[in-house]
Amino acid sequence: MLELHKSYVIxxxxxxxxxxxxxxxxxxxxxxxxxxxxxxFMEEVEEEEPL
Incomplete structure (x- = not known):
C-alpha cells in the first residue's frame, strides 16, 4: 500500500x-x-457489441 506522509493544516x-x-x-x-x-473504461468497452 502507498505510504502517505501527510501534514494537517488547522x-x-x-x-x-x-x-x-x-x-x-x-x-x-x-x-x-x-x-x-x-x-x-476498457472493461466497459469489452462489454459493448463490436461494430
Missing part, C-alpha cells in the same frame, strides 16, 4: 481543514487513479 480553533502531501506522492495517487479509470 484553523485558528485547532480544527483540521486541509492536508498537505509531498508532490511525488500526489503524482503517484494521480497515476493510480488514471490507471484505475483506464481499466474501468
Amino acid at each position: 484553523d485558528e480553533n485547532k480544527r483540521p481543514i486541509a492536508v498537505q502531501i509531498p508532490i511525488a506522492e500526489f503524482e503517484k495517487i494521480e497515476e493510480i487513479l488514471e490507471n484505475y479509470g483506464l481499466v474501468k
Whole structure:
C-alpha cells in the first residue's frame, strides 16, 4: 500500500481543514487513479457489441 506522509493544516480553533502531501506522492495517487479509470473504461468497452 502507498505510504502517505501527510501534514494537517488547522484553523485558528485547532480544527483540521486541509492536508498537505509531498508532490511525488500526489503524482503517484494521480497515476493510480488514471490507471484505475483506464481499466474501468476498457472493461466497459469489452462489454459493448463490436461494430
